[in-house]
Amino acid sequence: MPSTAARYPTALPGATPLLRWSRRVADTQPIGRRTTVIGLDLGGSSIKAGLFANENSAPVRNLVMPTPAHEGRESLLGALIAAVGALCPDGLSDVGAIGIGTPGLIDDSGVIHGPAVNLSAWQGTSLSGEVTERLGVPCVAGNDGSFAALAEARARDVDNLLFVSWGTGIGGGIVCGGRLVTGHLGMAGEIGHVCVDPAGPVCGCGQRGCLERFAGAPELVGAYHARGGAGDVSSFPGLALRYRVGDPVAKAVMEAAAVMIARVVGAAMSLLAPGTVVIGGGVAEAIPELPGMVARALTRCSFPYLFEQCRVEPSRLGNHAGMTGAAETARDLSGRRA
Ligand SMILES: [Zn+2]
CATH class of the missing domain: 3.30.420.40 (ATPase, nucleotide binding domain)
Structure with a gap:
């Protein structure tokens, strides 16, 4: 099986060093015509998810669900996909990109390093790559504190x-x-x-x-x-x-x-x-x-x-900061992709 790096090897031109596309699916999608983005904040006890239609604004729809923190990677991935499905019951045809903020160390390819309270099963693999592959929508992942900082700065x-x-x-x-x-x-x-x-x-x-x-x-x-x-x-x-x-x-x-x-x-x-x-x-x-x-x-x-x-x-954004920053980052890259 090829390494994660080999499967998702390239960076979006002009992207910040942190955030690279998983291009395998992104290359096939008409992203530029899609108008919404999703932000996910994967915490140790809960997943906060929001659907965002406009820049620098509150989500048009959001939800909170428990994190299956100790049930392995498939359960965690399933919970993320379920959160996206609950936000978009009519499908993802209007979703341009998904951002995921998580605790822990995530490199510029979206690969998780080191110990993380709810992501230990993901060490060395790309959470964003897996979500992209499952949902067919480009996904970026980064540290939750970093995404929250971005959202607070833009607010x-x-x-x-x-x-x-x-x-x-x-x-x-x-x-x-x-x-x-x-x-x-x-x-x-x-x-x-x-x-x-x-x-x-x-x-x-x-x-x-x-x-x-x-x-x-x-x-x-x-x-x-x-x-x-x-x-x-x-x-x-x-x-x-x-x-x-x-x-x-x-x-x-x-x-x-x-x-x-x-x-x-x-x-x-x-x-x-x-x-x-x-x-x-x-x-x-x-x-x-x-x-x-x-x-x-x-x-x-x-x-x-x-x-x-x-x-x-x-x-200013309270517990929406992480998912808002994740969505803002997804929107940035979606815009560059268009
Ligand atoms: Zn320490």
Whole structure:
């Protein structure tokens, strides 16, 4: 059997390095006459899917369905195809392209590398290539944090933006000069795996002391109990509730986490000069004060003039950011293809 690279060897002329077509089917489709695109956000617990008709706008139809995270690659692929089918019950004749955002490392051929919570069965293979082959519609895949960054940048019409996805894990994405920065093997923007304490706990990535091991949602729950929190808190929503009712331990945990996030964001600001920093993800959605807390902490750990010239904001797209960015990327490539 030929390798994935041999089956999907070529890049669309003019495409960004991250995003290449699986041309095997794309070459046979009249893509330019199709007017809609689909964005899929493949998360550890749910698949968010949206059908988009116009640029920079909300989906005309969207849905959320569970991710069969532990049932193997065929089940996962089947769920993605089912999501597309539910969005387009009358068929895909009007769909120009599909974008898929996922956690983990996805290179410029759409091939998945390294450990990913719900994609371990896909390592070394092309998710986008498989979907293209099954559905007959060109598909691109990329990191979910990167796609969310692109969507947040376009929602603001800005060219330089750093996105932090603060949830169970901590991810992110970088837009510089109006372009998504994905780096070698698609690994850029992994802000959760910046080491903040070389003697800290071992992370799933193999490094010690990653930011994620201190400020990810499960770690925040652990910190609440380690600080003697008295509330019945077994998960992050419980901690967020304690925060909202004024539990001082919950507040201290979140303040400390905001400082930790700010230290890494401050370093990233010096390297990237983003102009806009967006603090999104499930943790930030649950506690709307967090972007402001991060901004206050940044006054003590960032290049002062850069900070003065930078806006720190909550997400505008919320949990639609990933699928919106995936759809925007699909539309970009569909347009170039036309
Ligand atoms: Zn790590």
